[in-house]
Amino acid sequence: MNASNGPLAGIRVIEVGHMLAGPYCGLMLADMGAEVIKVEASEGDIGRTVSPHFIGPHNAYFASLNRNKKSVVIDLASPEGQADLHRIVARSQALITNLRPSAIKKLGLTYEALRTANERLVCVALTGYGLDGPYSENPAYDYVIQAMTGVMALTGDPSAPPTKAGYSAVDNSAGLVAALGLLAKIVEGRGGQVDVSMYDVMLSQLNYLAGADLNAGETIQRLPASSHPYVVPAQIFPTADGWLTLFITHDKFWKKFCEEIGQPAWTADPKFASMQGRRTHRAEVVAAIAAVLATASAANWVRRLAPLGVVVAEVGTLGDALRSDIAADRSLVVSLGNGDLPLRAVASPIRFNGFTPTYGLPPLLDEHRGEVLGWASA
Numbered sequence: 001m002n003a004s005n006g007p008l009a010g011i012r013v014i015e016v017g018h019m020l021a022g023p024y025c026g027l028m029l030a031d032m033g034a035e036v037i038k039v040e041a042s043e044g045d046i047g048r049t050v051s052p053h054f055i056g057p058h059n060a061y062f063a064s065l066n067r068n069k070k071s072v073v074i075d076l077a078s079p080e081g082q083a084d085l086h087r088i089v090a091r092s093q094a095l096i097t098n099l100r101p102s103a104i105k106k107l108g109l110t111y112e113a114l115r116t117a118n119e120r121l122v123c124v125a126l127t128g129y130g131l132d133g134p135y136s137e138n139p140a141y142d143y144v145i146q147a148m149t150g151v152m153a154l155t156g157d158p159s160a161p162p163t164k165a166g167y168s169a170v171d172n173s174a175g176l177v178a179a180l181g182l183l184a185k186i187v188e189g190r191g192g193q194v195d196v197s198m199y200d201v202m203l204s205q206l207n208y209l210a211g212a213d214l215n216a217g218e219t220i221q222r223l224p225a226s227s228h229p230y231v232v233p234a235q236i237f238p239t240a241d242g243w244l245t246l247f248i249t250h251d252k253f254w255k256k257f258c259e260e261i262g263q264p265a266w267t268a269d270p271k272f273a274s275m276q277g278r279r280t281h282r283a284e285v286v287a288a289i290a291a292v293l294a295t296a297s298a299a300n301w302v303r304r305l306a307p308l309g310v311v312v313a314e315v316g317t318l319g320d321a322l323r324s325d326i327a328a329d330r331s332l333v334v335s336l337g338n339g340d341l342p343l344r345a346v347a348s349p350i351r352f353n354g355f356t357p358t359y360g361l362p363p364l365l366d367e368h369r370g371e372v373l374g375w376a377s378a
Contacts, residue, residue, distance in 0.1 A: 006033020
């Protein structure tokens, strides 16, 4: 087993995944101390070559999702490969896969196929539309699920085409949910099948918007400037030199905001003074705020408003965030391995007292074959 002292030390997870959702699930578990065995075909996870950026032998995309894992190549379509899989399963606690349902079943990666090797095994199938059913074999990628669940229709300016989220929101969210489902079954202490659908996950994450549709018949429309459907002001505003995010939910902070920007009269104007009034008169309120915020820089407004407790921030880039004081204070950028390669990644977002993850290099293809098949056959 893994020598980690993390909260998941002693848990061995087999990952038969590719690209993002499955590997991200495995990454979360590995960072918390689980021993994650990445079973790959002879050509390896496609993530090993998807990015144009290589640091030594390591692809930057693959490294961002597969640190702290072990790799073994097994031909799951062969009798010998199936025998190897069953030997590994017998000494593991869980298996996660994000292959298509037909491949999952064909390769024997379900609980029903593996229970004879280990009745307590937890099998997680992370698919587009479920392990079974009339839609199960439909192709599913992050882009497609964003389109089908309404995420694209809810994102972007109303005068522009529907817009995808700027990162792989579906894949990452599904990976987190899969990890949660896997751990729930391990805590329960019983083996079984966990069925996580990307489509299900995204509808679940549209929670309060779905509630408005289901319970009030409200069709949520895209609003300009990334505006919140109910809270005003809660959006981005142009300033003298960039964009500012402003989010005011309580009238006491609205009062502080008005006084600081030199508009105390707004706190007595029925159109402006309450959340209901601001929502009813959204266009007028937003235009008035925009006129004031355009007179100074985004940094100036943050400097003035943040100390008052007003939720405000400059709209920055990913690079800004990675090099921010917050990232430095939280040690969010880590080096992988012993530092021989300039290979860096974002740290685990989960912190525990008394445990700091060790961020190892991603495995080379089949790097741990001897080790894994050695203990599996012992």
